[in-house]
Amino acid sequence: MRMIFYLGAHHAHWLGLLDVPLFVSRRTLSGRHTFPRAMGSWALDSGGFTELSMHGRWTIGAREYASEVRRFRDEIGGLAWAAPQDWMCEAEMLKRTKLTIADHIRLTVENFVELRSIAPDLPIVPVLQGWTSGDYYDCAEAYERAGVDLCAEPLVGLGTVCRRQNTTSAALLVSGFVAAGLKIHGFGFKATGLKTCGKLLTSADSMAWSYHARREPPLDECRGKHKNCANCPIFALMWREAMLASMERSDGQLQLAGVA
Secondary structure: OOOEEEEEEOOHHHHHOOOOOEEEEHHHHOOOOOOOOOOOOEEEEOOHHHHHHHHOOOOOOHHHHHHHHHHHHHHHOOEEEEOOOOOOOOHHHHHHHOOOHHHHHHHHHHHHHHHHHHOOOOOEOOEEOOOOHHHHHHHHHHHHHOOOOHHHOOOEEEOOOOOOOOOOHHHHHHHHHHHOOOOEEEOOOOHHHHHHHHHHOOEEEEOHHHHHHHOOOOOHHHOOOOOOOOOOHHHHHHHHHHHHHHHHHOOOOOOEOOEO
């Protein structure tokens, strides 16, 4: 089955403009009085990286977050799934929160369990967090102890991987969890990560198109409209098509952990 690729979008109106799967942050939507109706399916990023970077903690509770997700689902339509209020595990994030990886794993699992308890109608997915491979498997075991069968979940997010895709560690994590029966979503994958293990993923998202556009002159059809295409849906769609075509040309099949 072909991987579902969610194009990162940092403008709410793109939901009513584009009919490709989109990945939109809560921070983009929160505080708006009205929303566009979605033309296609989309997934909600909780905005956890920014939340923890700015505040060192989550500033809203699970009930408030669930209320926001429900409003987005009902008023926008097309919501495929939403991330929980997870806790990323990069070293700089731990320095900001003054907590340990074990704390972040515990808080991530506890939040998912609470959200599932208070809002079982919402399509919120569990997310695995950690830094070393052992951390991620500790997180999986924590879900199991909490009564969450990750293999039975329609999707499981894999967090804190976007900065390690120039090594094999992300690919090994993906292949190991896929071999164990999990359906994995890769958060924030860059082009190299998608080419390496995209075909092992059930889905992935990326905002890499904006990074590339910011460092290039605008497209010919965009000259005079903006100085670069970092916020341009035309560029974003062209980048998406090129990325998907590149993935199709690559076999993308890892001979790792018995996964073909």
